[in-house]
Amino acid sequence: MKTFVLAAFAGALFAVGLVVGGMTIPAKVTGFLDVGGAWDPQLAFVMAGAVAVYAACLRIIRRRAAPLLDARFHWPAARTIDARLVGGAAVFGVGWGLSGYCPGPALASLGAGSSSVLVFVVAMIGGMALTRVLIPAR
Amino acid sequence: MTALALLHGLTGGALIGLGAAMLLLVHGRIAGISGILGRAVNTDGGRTIRLGFLAGLIVTGAILAVLQPSAFGAGVRGAPALAIAGVLVGIGTTLGNGCTSGHGVCGISRRSARSIVAVMTFMGSAALTVALVGAHA
Numbered sequence: 459m460k461t462f463v464l465a466a467f468a469g470a471l472f473a474v475g476l477v478v479g480g481m482t483i484p485a486k487v488t489g490f491l492d493v494g495g496a497w498d499p500q501l502a503f504v505m506a507g508a509v510a511v512y513a514a515c516l517r518i519i520r521r522r523a524a525p526l527l528d529a530r531f532h533w534p535a536a537r538t539i540d541a542r543l544v545g546g547a548a549v550f551g552v553g554w555g556l557s558g559y560c561p562g563p564a565l566a567s568l569g570a571g572s573s574s575v576l577v578f579v580v581a582m583i584g585g586m587a588l589t590r591v592l593i594p595a596r
Numbered sequence: 597m598t599a600l601a602l603l604h605g606l607t608g609g610a611l612i613g614l615g616a617a618m619l620l621l622v623h624g625r626i627a628g629i630s631g632i633l634g635r636a637v638n639t640d641g642g643r644t645i646r647l648g649f650l651a652g653l654i655v656t657g658a659i660l661a662v663l664q665p666s667a668f669g670a671g672v673r674g675a676p677a678l679a680i681a682g683v684l685v686g687i688g689t690t691l692g693n694g695c696t697s698g699h700g701v702c703g704i705s706r707r708s709a710r711s712i713v714a715v716m717t718f719m720g721s722a723a724l725t726v727a728l729v730g731a732h733a
Binding site: 465467473474479481488504510513519524525534546547550555556561566580586589593 | 606609612614630634667691693696706709713717718729
């Protein structure tokens with residue numbers, strides 16, 4: 459229960475950040491990506507603020523031997539830069555540019571009740587499941 | 597861009613960073629939304645954490661949508677295009693092991709070479725896509 463509630467609080471903070479930052483407005487996201495057009499730089503500040511705070515916290519958290527409620531930190535194990543990483547990122551970017559939704563803002567927007575975000579999220583979960591079935595995890 | 601937009605961006609970003617840092621400090625996990633969603637019900641010991649995080653993210657979004665509906669924008673394209681985009685985001689983030697949060701926020705902060713390459717790649721392909729099809733339908 460404690461684990462669930464604390465993780466939910468982290469998710470809640472994350473959601474407030476996405477909404478305050480403007481990430482739940484797809485036109486703002488595509489406006490940010492429209493570097494050759496009417497460029498909207500706001501999301502660059504969202505990324506800068508997030509990286510600045512996370513990087514500062516990371517310096518402090520890394521001094522600990524373990525997190526508060528687990529025996530160890532679960533750092534990503536992968537190290538190699540391969541075609542799968544680059545190809546996957548490229549495909550993700552096409553979907554992001556087309557819709558203005560990346561996974562976090564799409565989930566945070568579900569409750570706003572628009573059918574377009576629901577279509578996106580169902581399709582995204584389908585794409586994730588399909589990839590896991592067809593292509594074995596590394 | 598106005599000073600208010602700049603402030604909104606930085607404040608929102610700081611809160612995203614705090615939420616992600618809390619997940620790391622308490623649970624030792626990277627706040628990558630695509631990975632948290634894609635592996636939500638995996639039985640590897642992290643299921644309660646992932647379901648809790650997703651519940652907090654979705655429920656808080658729903659509450660904010662009631663309090664501040666103008667903070668949520670309409671879709672920029674029709675349902676068929678959004679369905680295609682969703683499938684591409686699902687496939688791409690699963691193959692590439694991350695999205696804007698895991699590679700973007702957490703990976704860049706950790707100075708992960710993989711994440712930096714991933715971010716440059718998806719920013720590039722996203723900007724190219726918008727250049728080709730426009731910022732909205």
